[in-house]
Amino acid sequence: xxxxxxxxxxxxxxxxxxxxxxxxxxxxxxxxxxxxxxxxxxxxxxxxxxxxxxxxxxxxxxxxxxxxxxxxxxxxxxxxxxxxxxxxxxxxxxxxxxxxxxxxxxxxxxxxxxxxxxxxxxxxxxxxxxxxxxxxxxxxxxxxxxxxxxxxxxxxxxxxxxxxxxxxxxxxxxxxxxxxxxxxxxxxxxxxxxxxxxxxxxxx
Numbered sequence: 001x002x003x004x005x006x007x008x009x010x011x012x013x014x015x016x017x018x019x020x021x022x023x024x025x026x027x028x029x030x031x032x033x034x035x036x037x038x039x040x041x042x043x044x045x046x047x048x049x050x051x052x053x054x055x056x057x058x059x060x061x062x063x064x065x066x067x068x069x070x071x072x073x074x075x076x077x078x079x080x081x082x083x084x085x086x087x088x089x090x091x092x093x094x095x096x097x098x099x100x101x102x103x104x105x106x107x108x109x110x111x112x113x114x115x116x117x118x119x120x121x122x123x124x125x126x127x128x129x130x131x132x133x134x135x136x137x138x139x140x141x142x143x144x145x146x147x148x149x150x151x152x153x154x155x156x157x158x159x160x161x162x163x164x165x166x167x168x169x170x171x172x173x174x175x176x177x178x179x180x181x182x183x184x185x186x187x188x189x190x191x192x193x194x195x196x197x198x199x200x201x202x203x204x
Contacts, residue, residue, distance in 0.1 A: 012195035013188035015181040018112035028162045066130035120194040137190040151179045178203025
């Protein structure tokens with residue numbers, strides 16, 4: 001009698017983006033102009049030299065969450081909800097910046113960017129691991145640095161392809177989305193602290 005191989009549960013953070021059959025050539029041509037107001041908004045929220053408040057909130061939540069897990073073994077739901085929605089908004093901005101969609105990023109609607117992060121069961125989390133996850137994730141940072149260079153090249157090539165054909169080459173689209181998915185899983189592990197499962201080295 002043979003037993004079926006065990007299958008892993010879906011990772012705690014998941015990303016998929018609807019492939020656009022046709023993209024607007026004009027908005028693609030002027031994307032660096034259209035993105036400026038949105039970049040200012042996301043910069044004010046998530047940090048930067050001109051957004052000390054937003055940066056301190058985001059960084060403070062990460063540190064506070066790690067301490068809450070270590071000392072009290074709790075993960076405040078409202079902290080999680082804020083971090084998840086900020087991550088979702090950032091994902092929509094990133095998709096728009098990478099030419100993966102023509103739709104201006106909404107602060108509320110999911111649009112074509114489907115990003116899910118599971119609220120953690122703290123009883124299953126190692127209370128001390130959050131203090132060192134940022135260090136354990138270093139191999140991912142190294143690999144992602146090269147992957148994002150490749151993604152930047154892919155976006156530039158896609159920009160020209162969209163201007164001539166109105167379509168985002170599917171292999172390039174899948175690669176850029178895959179890099180975003182990989183980055184999300186690392187973020188969920190090292191900074192959002194929603195899982196102790198080490199991120200896979202995979203674009204899928």
